[in-house]
Every structure is written in structure tokens, then in C-alpha cells.
Amino acid sequence: MAGNLTARKVETAKAGKYSDGGNLYLIVGPTGARKWVLRFTWRGRAKEMGLGSAVNVPLVDAREKAADARRLIARGLNPIDERKRSDGVPTFGEMADSVRGSLSAGFRNEKHKAQWKSTLETYAASLRAKPVDTISTDDVLAALKPIWTTKAETASRVRGRIEKVLDAAKAKGFREGENPARWRGHLDHLLPKPSKLARGHHPAMAYEQLPAFIADLRLREATAALALEFCILTAARSGEVLGMLWSEIDFDKKTWTVPAKRMKAGRQHRVPLSSRAVAILRQLEKLKTSDFVFAGQKRNRPLSNMAMDMMLRRTKVGDVTVHGFRSSFRDWAGNVSSFPREIVETALAHVIGDKAEQAYRRSDALDKRRKLMEAWAAYCEPKTAANAVPIRRRKSH
Structure with missing residues (x-):
């Protein structure tokens, strides 16, 4: 399917959004990063599906990926969910277990390993079944708010561990964008500072x-x-x-x-x-x-x-x-x-x-x-x- 873009345009386009037709867009960021995005409507809500970096995915392949996604939509299937099934995007729980296993050699003792696991299973239970690439700031806040003012030190540790799991997911290519559990410049605008919370005393x-x-x-x-x-x-x-x-x-x-x-x-x-x-x-x-x-x-x-x-x-x-x-x-x-x-x-x-x-x-x-x-x-x-x-x-x- 012929579109509005050319291979030359993909390479030289400056920061902005460029349509190739059929809801396929080239997005060029301020730093020159280029990515493909397919926009579609699913059950009345606007969705965006990333199709990869324009550096690694040439124009012809991006068009083919967009066409495959449109065929799935025509069959009543969400192409994002279908890709997760085929690509094996892990859930937060699966990713958390993998990260804990990788980090365990650096833990000081068995008690620390157990705490790492138990805190996420207890306080981040609402995240465990979610694919790691779907977790948003609202999801993180929903996990943290119930304990943020009552169990300040525990909540702070849980936030840090959620952040580490999502960072690992991004490093493995399962996520894109900013980490929704990041404190500085993000959650610090949405939650009270830990230093202002009453600390638990023994x-x-x-x-x-x-x-x-x-x-x-x-x-x-x-x-x-x-x-x-x-x-x-x-x-x-x-x-x-x-x-x-x-x-x-x-x-x-x-x-x-x-x-x-x-x-x-x-x-x-x-x-x-x-x-x-x-x-x-x-x-x-x-x-x-x-x-x-x-x-x-x-x-x-x-x-x-x-x-x-x-x-x-x-x-x-x-x-x-x-x-x-x-x-x-x-x-x-x-x-x-x-x-x-x-x-x-x-x-x-x-x-x-x-x-x-x-x-x-x-x-x-x-x-x-x-x-x-x-x-x-x-x-x-x-x-x-x-x-x-x-x-x-x-x-x-």
C-alpha cells in the first residue's frame, strides 16, 4: 500500500508527527528519535500501538505491520493484546520474580530475599497480573496510597522495588517511556514526601x-x-x-x-x-x-x-x-x-x-x-x- 511518506523523508524528517495514511504515523522526538505508531479505536477508546523504531524498522516493514494490525482489528481482535500473547510480554509478577532471582546473589541474607518477595506480593498484589507494559502511574498509585501514610518506610521500599522491576522490564524491551514508579520529578508531585511522614518506631x-x-x-x-x-x-x-x-x-x-x-x-x-x-x-x-x-x-x-x-x-x-x-x-x-x-x-x-x-x-x-x-x-x-x-x-x- 502506497502512502504519504518516503524512505528519504523518514530519515530526514525533523521533530514532529507525520502521517503515512491508514492511521500509521512517524513520530520524531526532539532528540531525533524516530518511532512508528499505529492509531486505532478499540471499544470506543483511542489506542496507540508502537511498531518499533524507524531506525530498525524500515518504511515498507512498518506498513506491513500496520496492515497486519488492521486485519486483526477487522476480525474483532485487539492487536496490542495479540502481540503480547505472541511476544511473551511478562506480567509484573513474573518480572518481579525474575528480577528478585537475578538480584538475590547480592542480598545480605535470606531474610532480605524473603522481604523483597513478600512486600511485592502483599502490597503490589494489584499489579502482579498486569502485563508490565500496561502498568501506569494510576496503577502504581493505587498500590502505594493505602500504605503511604500508615507504613511509610515499607511503602518507600515497595515503591523502589516496583521501580526496579519496571526498569528491568524496559531494559529487556518489554516497556517504553518513563517509569511510572519514579520518585524524583514524578511521584514526588503526587505523594507526600517520605521525610514528612511519621516513621514507624520500634x-x-x-x-x-x-x-x-x-x-x-x-x-x-x-x-x-x-x-x-x-x-x-x-x-x-x-x-x-x-x-x-x-x-x-x-x-x-x-x-x-x-x-x-x-x-x-x-x-x-x-x-x-x-x-x-x-x-x-x-x-x-x-x-x-x-x-x-x-x-x-x-x-x-x-x-x-x-x-x-x-x-x-x-x-x-x-x-x-x-x-x-x-x-x-x-x-x-x-x-x-x-x-x-x-x-x-x-x-x-x-x-x-x-x-x-x-x-x-x-x-x-x-x-x-x-x-x-x-x-x-x-x-x-x-x-x-x-x-x-x-x-x-x-x-x-
Whole structure:
């Protein structure tokens, strides 16, 4: 079918829209990018079907593709849907699973892999069955709005993961155009900024109540109770403690070296062990049956992620969380101790300062932190019954 365009015109046309007839158009962008588009009406609504780049698809082929599409329309078929069936455009769910599989080698632990999967399955469920090339800004907003103000941190992670999946789809040729989950210059005009949303805090026990709480823990003959006390005394994260191996312990130097792959900041962290922390390890060493310090029921596996949480529930101290004890430590260090803030932050394995400052800060101040952790352990040591303070719960900040 002869049209209005010529091969020469296709190559030299400046920015604009050019009709070849039969609703086939050459679209030339401001940067000179050229693409073919077929316009048609489907069930009363205007549609556009991309037929490829004019650089790769010559005029004669574009006309043939347009003719094939028009024949499908005449038979009552949507050419866009038919192409998806033949080209194998994946759904968002299929693409998300593929991306997670590709990225999993770089994840720090199994928990991170599980979270990547579960957050998208839970909060982006409305997207999973949609072909990746049909997902729009409205679709993304429909997934994010229900949790954007109530679960701010989770919502922010979900948005980033949706963006990554759609970027991967574009890289594989399944999508064109801008990413509808992009934040800067797009969703930041449609949703409140995350910094202005109330962040979720981990409920924490007031540090004054810790001696009485630890006294209660020591009455419970369970590995989970020892793990929880050790977690409190080292101000470590639960994943760092539960994954701890005997090979990471140096009893002579009283240190525990956590490898980078188990640290949130992705860098090795040395932990000075207080006398009580060492005593806990010596107690477990006598019962050693696994490479893991806090061994679980399954052979050569650690305690489950829920073990310390369940121990907390059994102590009936309200909705206190394991992570919240890090806040208890920080509050004690700031309100009671005289240790410098940077020593406390280093003990919490927080990254301090910008990259330039980090380059100069080569020492991890182990000796100073050892004094800090001994002072913390001494504070947490159970007092006499007469001086014990009833346990109550407060929110961390």
C-alpha cells in the first residue's frame, strides 16, 4: 500500500508527527528519535500501538505491520493484546520474580530475599497480573496510597522495588517511556514526601527497667533467653546475633567479629564483649552441637528469627521489640553515661559522617567501646529485690 511518506523523508524528517495514511504515523522526538505508531479505536477508546523504531524498522516493514494490525482489528481482535500473547510480554509478577532471582546473589541474607518477595506480593498484589507494559502511574498509585501514610518506610521500599522491576522490564524491551514508579520529578508531585511522614518506631523498654527484665530472663532455661540477653548486652541486631558462628569469637581478645555480609552497612564490625557476654558464650560452649552459637532445633541451623520475639511475648512486657533494646542502650548512653556520641554510634554499627570523614576515621575505637559495653553490662546487671523497678514499656525515638 502506497502512502504519504518516503524512505528519504523518514530519515530526514525533523521533530514532529507525520502521517503515512491508514492511521500509521512517524513520530520524531526532539532528540531525533524516530518511532512508528499505529492509531486505532478499540471499544470506543483511542489506542496507540508502537511498531518499533524507524531506525530498525524500515518504511515498507512498518506498513506491513500496520496492515497486519488492521486485519486483526477487522476480525474483532485487539492487536496490542495479540502481540503480547505472541511476544511473551511478562506480567509484573513474573518480572518481579525474575528480577528478585537475578538480584538475590547480592542480598545480605535470606531474610532480605524473603522481604523483597513478600512486600511485592502483599502490597503490589494489584499489579502482579498486569502485563508490565500496561502498568501506569494510576496503577502504581493505587498500590502505594493505602500504605503511604500508615507504613511509610515499607511503602518507600515497595515503591523502589516496583521501580526496579519496571526498569528491568524496559531494559529487556518489554516497556517504553518513563517509569511510572519514579520518585524524583514524578511521584514526588503526587505523594507526600517520605521525610514528612511519621516513621514507624520500634517499641522499646525504658532502660531503668532492664535490670529487672534481665533478672526475669535468667530464670528461664532456654537458649532464646540467653540469645536475647546477649543481644541486649552487645546492642546488636537480632540477625547479627542469630547468625553468629563460633569461628567469629575470639575468647582471648574478648571480641566478636561480625562479617560484612551480615551487617546492615555492609562492612565488618568488631564487638567488644563484656564479662557477662563472655560468660554466656562459655555457658553455651559446654553444650556446643553446631557451628552456630545459638543453635536451633534443626541440625546445624541457628535459632529461628522468631525465637527472641517469642521469648519477649512469654515475659509479658507488652509490645516491646528486640530491636527496641538498641534504643534502650542509646537512651541510657545519652542520659546516664558520659561516653561521646560517636563512640555510642560506632557501638551501634551506625555509619558516622560523610565519605571523606569515614576515610579519616580508620579506627573503630575498640578499647573505648569496650569500656562503654562493660559499663552497659554493669548497669543491666540485676539489682537486689529491694531496688528492683517494675517493668513497663515506652516507645523508642
